[in-house]
Amino acid sequence: MLLESYYTKYENIVRITAEQASDFAKQQCHDFNPLHDPDNKRFCVPGDLLFALALYEYGVSESMSFTFTNMVGANMGIIFPEADSEHIIITNEQGKSVLEIKKDGNTSHDPVLIESLIKNYVVFSGQNFPTLLMPLMKKHNVMFNPARPLVMYNSMSLEFESLSLNNPLHVELSDAYFEVEPKRADSFLNFDIFDGQKVIGKGIKKLIVAGLKPYDHERISAFSLAYESRRSAF
Template structure:
């Protein structure tokens, strides 16, 4: 299975090592955000991996929303409770909420469909930087601090017109909205979910970009070039 090498599970407690998390980010998402590097002091497990594990545990509902409430560090125990209906709270080993899920409608537990949605969504999600964020930051005249980049996955939601059959799905950007606030920006990525040429669902991913500063083309371009160099070297 797609996810089996990226976490361990005992009873309902899941643990993700820093190495597993980093490998998932780079291999499955093509995401080289330094916050997912094992040696980073602010290391956290990618939200896309938690999202993927949740789909694996609970299936795909016609409508689902995911809110990330706290970061998870190296090998921290995460409790995925047994199916609790429409509202599910994922907690860490200290009982603090880390992911809150709301869902409605019919549920599919088809492993091929779940894997297809995971694969296609996390690749879309991994385009955050530099593909999507660089032109938006330039347009709005702001950027994160290259010395302490902090781009956080806040939430995502999706809904299907009806649950698809088991087949490859495509996840594609529909629109991007960038809202600048004091010292932070919210980036809303609207996406479509397609079955062949037909759009069968849609969703929104929200990112929070913290520590904003005025846009400096040379420094953010140097950061982007270094980021792409890491991606190329990994390939």
């Protein structure tokens, strides 16, 4: 199974170590966001790993939305409830919501579809920076603080026309835009899901870019080069 090395489960409680979370971000998503480094004081488990675990647990529905309500720290106990409802709340051991899922329509538990969607979506998702965010920040003349980058996964929604897969699945960006406030920006990444050459689904990913500063091409370019160097070295 694709995820078996990235978490442990005892009875009904899932735990993810900092190293497992960091490995998933780097190995599966090609994501080197410093928030997922084990030694980062603000470390959190990647939202894409929680999303992937949720698909294994609940399948892929024709309409799904995922809202990340609280950060998940290293070794935090997470409970994925047994549920067949349209609204699922995933909590920590203290009962605090960390991920809320709404789903509607038919549901597929086809392991080929689930693994293909996970593999292709998380690689797309891991392109947040610098590939997808750099042009948006430049366009709006803002950027995050390179000394304390804070880019957080807020939510994502999926809509499928078909849950049958006949060809290799892939995900492509269709549109991207920023909504800028004084100290933060909401970034929206629209994407298409293809079965071969046919679009079978669409989605929107929302990110929060916090701690905005005026755009400084030299500083953000240096950060981008260092980021790409980490990715290449890995």
